[in-house]
Amino acid sequence: MQDMELQALAEQISEQYFGRPFKHRAIFNAHLRTTGGRYMLQTHHIEINPKYFQYYGTTEVIAILKHELCHYHLHLLGKGYRHRDRDFKELLAKVGGQMHCKPLPQDEKTKRTIHFYQCVECGLVYKRKRRMDPRKYACGNCSGKIQKVEEILD
Ligand SMILES: [Zn+2]
Ligand SMILES: [Zn+2]
Structure with missing residues (x-):
């Protein structure tokens, strides 16, 4: 559609x-x-x-x-x-409507969380499937500090 x-x-x-x-x-x-x-x-x-x-x-x-x-x-x-x-x-x-819609099937794709980290110095973004402690890592590009920026599902 x-x-x-x-x-x-x-x-x-x-x-x-x-x-x-x-x-x-x-x-x-x-x-x-x-x-x-x-x-x-x-x-x-x-x-x-x-x-x-x-x-x-x-x-x-x-x-x-x-x-x-x-x-x-x-x-x-x-x-x-x-x-x-x-x-x-x-x-x-x-009108025969419903208060809540059906849940979407929870397949691997909708369930997977992606963690985003970003270098505070050069802005380079890192995507990780697993959570990590940004204090233990430095930017591969400029050795700057890394921080968590966002968490989304895809
Ligand atoms: Zn509503
Ligand atoms: Zn950097």
Whole structure:
């Protein structure tokens, strides 16, 4: 599924289940990790995790879109758009949405953590699959000090 098809699907579900137009953008965002989708309060855009389409197909994308469209429409209508709000729970039930999306299968790839270290002197970045104590190492390029910068999953 491409962004254009996702956009068309979001517009269709919005009309069909909410009786209101979806006038913003729905796009795939490969950087989403644990969540199936998110609604951006500032831009009103909806982002969908493409892994959910890869693993579960269109059915799960529709379920996620229903959830995000509840946030979207309630927010634009000035109603309770947060998970804890009664408005949200009622609308979600009405359109047959779900509060939580399925967990993604925990294969080796999604589970693996990569540790990032960076030289404070020259900025060279080191990627390691295992955690290491940066105090015990020096930069291979300039012998500068190394520090941990970020931890991400891929
Ligand atoms: Zn939500
Ligand atoms: Zn260095």
